[in-house]
Amino acid sequence: xxxxxxxxxxxxxxxxxxxxxxxxxxxxxxxxxxxxxxxxxxxxxxxxxxxxxxxxxxxxxxxxxxxxxxxxxxxxxxxxxxxxxxxxxxxxxxxxxxxxxxxxxxxxxxxxxxxxxxxxxxxxxxxxxxxxxxxxxxxxxxxxxxxxxxxxxxxxxxxxxxxxxxxxxxxxxxxxxxxxxxxxxxxxxxxxxxxxxxxxxxxxxxxxxxxxxxxxxxxxxxxxxxxxxxxxxxxxxxxxxxxxxxxxxxxxxxxxxxxxxxxxxxxxxxxxxxxxxxxxxxxxxxxxxxxxxxxxxxxxxxxxxxxxxxxxxxxxxxxxxxxxxxxxxxxxxxxxxxxxxxxxxxxxxxxxxxxxxxxxxxxxxxxxxxxxxxxxxxxxxxxxxxxxxxxxxxxxxxxxxxxxxxxxxxxxxxxxxxxxxxxxxxxxxxxxxxxxxxxxxxxxxxxxxxxxxxxxxxxxxxxxx
Numbered sequence: 001x002x003x004x005x006x007x008x009x010x011x012x013x014x015x016x017x018x019x020x021x022x023x024x025x026x027x028x029x030x031x032x033x034x035x036x037x038x039x040x041x042x043x044x045x046x047x048x049x050x051x052x053x054x055x056x057x058x059x060x061x062x063x064x065x066x067x068x069x070x071x072x073x074x075x076x077x078x079x080x081x082x083x084x085x086x087x088x089x090x091x092x093x094x095x096x097x098x099x100x101x102x103x104x105x106x107x108x109x110x111x112x113x114x115x116x117x118x119x120x121x122x123x124x125x126x127x128x129x130x131x132x133x134x135x136x137x138x139x140x141x142x143x144x145x146x147x148x149x150x151x152x153x154x155x156x157x158x159x160x161x162x163x164x165x166x167x168x169x170x171x172x173x174x175x176x177x178x179x180x181x182x183x184x185x186x187x188x189x190x191x192x193x194x195x196x197x198x199x200x201x202x203x204x205x206x207x208x209x210x211x212x213x214x215x216x217x218x219x220x221x222x223x224x225x226x227x228x229x230x231x232x233x234x235x236x237x238x239x240x241x242x243x244x245x246x247x248x249x250x251x252x253x254x255x256x257x258x259x260x261x262x263x264x265x266x267x268x269x270x271x272x273x274x275x276x277x278x279x280x281x282x283x284x285x286x287x288x289x290x291x292x293x294x295x296x297x298x299x300x301x302x303x304x305x306x307x308x309x310x311x312x313x314x315x316x317x318x319x320x321x322x323x324x325x326x327x328x329x330x331x332x333x334x335x336x337x338x339x340x341x342x343x344x345x346x347x348x349x350x351x352x353x354x355x356x357x358x359x360x361x362x363x364x365x366x367x368x369x370x371x372x373x374x375x376x377x378x379x380x381x382x383x384x385x386x387x388x389x390x391x392x393x394x395x396x397x398x399x400x401x402x403x404x405x406x407x408x409x410x411x412x413x414x415x416x417x418x419x420x421x422x423x424x425x426x427x428x429x430x431x432x433x434x435x436x437x438x439x440x441x442x443x444x445x446x447x448x449x450x451x452x453x454x455x456x457x458x459x460x461x462x463x464x465x
Contacts, residue, residue, distance in 0.1 A: 045131065046083070051108040053120040054083040057101065057128055058092065064099030066418065067135040069125055069161075071117065071142030071149040073403070075110045077282055082106055087143050087167070090407045094441065095414070101135070103128050112283035114174065114349040117149045122157060137421060141165035141414065143403050144371065147362070148173070151379070152350040158357040163417045166362040167410060168403040170371055171379035173351035175343060176461040178283065178292040180240060181276050182336065183302070183458060185216070186294055187236040188273065190333045191326060192229065193219035201290040201336055203281035216273045224266050231315040234258075235326060237265035238308035239299065239458060240272075245400040246369040252400065258311045265308075268369035275370075289339030291346040299330045302458045307374070353463045354382030356391040359426075361417045363409065366452055367400030378457035385462070393420075393429050396452035408442025409434075409449065415441070 045057040072084045085104035086092035095102060105124045108116040125138065140161050142150035147169015154164040170177050185200045196219070198212040223229025244261030245252040246268045253260040284290060303309060316323040364373045376394050383392045393416075397409055412434050419427045427433075431449035438447035 047127065049105065049108075049120060049123045049127070051116065051120060051123070053105045053108045053116075053123070055103065055105040055120075055124045055127060056083040056085050057103040057124075057131075058085060058096060059101040059132060060096045060099055062099045063101050063132075065136030066099075067101040067103060067125075067128060067138050068095065068414070069121055069138065069140045069153075070102060070104040071121055071140065071146030071153075072104065072107075073142075073144030073146045074112075074279070075107075076279065077110045079110060081110050087403070087405075087410060088407065090442075091410055094407060094411055100414075101128070101132070110282075112174075112279070112286050112349075114145070114149060114152065115286075117146075118152055118156070118350075121149065121153065122160065125160065137162045137418075139163050139165065139414070139417060139421075141167070142169065143167045145170060147171065148350060151352060151360075154358065154360055155353055155355060161358055162421045163359045164361075165413050165417050166360065167405060167413070168364055168368060168371055169362065170375060171352075171362060172375040172457050172459075173378070173461060174346040174349060175291065175351050176378060176457060176459050177375075178280070178346060179294070179459040179461065180457070181280065182292040182294055183297070183299070184236055184240045184269070184272065185276055186333070186336070187239050187299070187330060188216050188220065188269070190330055191232040191236060192216075192223045200277070201280070201284070201292065202339075203277065203284060206278060206281055209277040209281040213274045213277050216277075217270055220266065220270055220273065227315075227319040228321050230259075230262050230266070231312070231319040231321055231323075232326065233266050233269065234262045234308065234312045234315050235303070235323070237262075237269055238306040238312050239302055241307045241372040241374050241455070241458065242268050242272075242369050243307075243367045243372065243400070244311070245367040248367075248400040248404050250400070252367075258314055261308075261311055262315060265369075272369070284342065286349075287339075287342035287345040289342035290336070291338060291342040293336055293338035293343075295335040295337050297335075297459075300327045303327065305456050306458070307455050347463065351461060351463055352379060352382050354379065354384070354386035354388060356383060356386070356388045359391050359393075359417060359420045361393050361395065361413050361420075361429075363395040363397060363405065363413050364454075365397045365399045365401060365404055366450070366454075367398075368402050369400075370402040373452075374454045374457045377454040378460045378462070381460065382462035393426060395429065395431070395434060395449055396454075398448045398450035398452070406438065406442055406445040406447055408438030408440075408445055408447050411441040412438040412447075412449075 147166035434449040
């Protein structure tokens with residue numbers, strides 16, 4: 001077994017704590033100081049920031065000098081939004097036992113509040129440092145929209161962090177996300193609800209968003225009853241690369257089981273329509289208008305590069321419909337323009353340059369229906385264009401669902417980054433090594449890091465372009 005795997009296994013064992021201290025100093029150097037910063041530190045600190053955000057800090061008595069700043073995901077308006085400092089209780093417990101301090105905030109509001117989240121997270125880090133002193137090592141990490149926030153911290157405030165871990169994040173950035181969101185809604189309306197005037201953008205309130213949701217959902221349900229409708233649903237899903245396997249509670253469809261894949265995509269689209277419109281309305285309020293457009297977009301070209309192309313072609317062939325005719329109809333459908341002020345808001349909150357200055361590990365499930373895995377390709381291209389690929393490593397977990405990582409898979413990413421920071425070079429990041437490390441840290445679960453290479457994101461957008 002690789003030396004780093006053995007080292008990390010011992011690092012989480014209380015019984016071997018003394019041995020680990022010696023090994024860490026000898027192998028990784030003095031950057032990891034085994035002396036606790038404050039053996040008398042309280043186990044939990046909670047408070048309120050000036051912007052109204054709440055924060056929570058957990059500091060173990062055997063603090064190893066590293067603090068993890070966790071950014072949580074999207075919380076819709078009118079939903080409880082407590083401060084969180086870890087993706088799950090099991091992860092928090094394991095990291096506390098390994099000596100990591102963990103902090104995080106609630107953000108000052110709900111909805112698309114990336115701008116406020118960045119400042120609240122930095123203020124939380126300031127609070128921590130004021131009470132416990134500067135950490136020897138600071139790592140930002142987050143899930144879903146929190147992955148996007150983490151990437152924003154990495155690009156804009158790199159001097160505060162030694163490295164970052166993003167998990168199931170919107171690595172395509174805000175403008176690309178909302179553009180591709182629009183593509184799918186546009187295709188559903190044009191292909192399944194011909195003649196509909198249900199608004200897709202510039203939604204004046206949640207009532208309007210819910211009315212459009214009801215109309216498009218009814219169109220989806222009616223279409224699912226016929227072979228022709230099912231083919232068109234699959235085409236709409238292809239513009240977003242919604243995967244064939246979307247629910248980890250169900251078995252993965254065989255590669256040629258296009259009917260099961262289509263049913264899974266239909267169910268994912270029903271949920272997407274609601275969030276795609278209600279969350280858009282919340283985001284438009286923050287942005288001051290419509291932040292996405294499809295003027296000049298060639299949907300035929302997007303389809304050619306879709307991961308779902310073969311499935312769609314076969315379903316169309318069986319249905320008797322002409323795929324070319326439907327793509328032509330999409331090309332002729334009236335386009336939607338954006339409001340420049342809203343686009344500028346989403347560039348600030350937040351789109352990416354790829355200019356990393358500290359190491360980042362980004363992990364994603366391959367069957368993510370909410371943030372399809374191709375988002376990782378979008379960020380990898382931005383980082384490559386910026387000449388910073390040496391600082392980015394991406395890992396893929398073969399599993400359905402959004403952010404459905406095991407505890408061990410998440411811990412393995414943190415420990416691998418910690419090793420990279422200490423050693424100055426990347427450890428073995430092969431799927432086999434990550435799975436062995438995950439099993440060491442979480443022996444109760446089956447871990448599924450796997451070789452994977454995502455295709456292109458349908459609507460890439462980053463600031464170097």
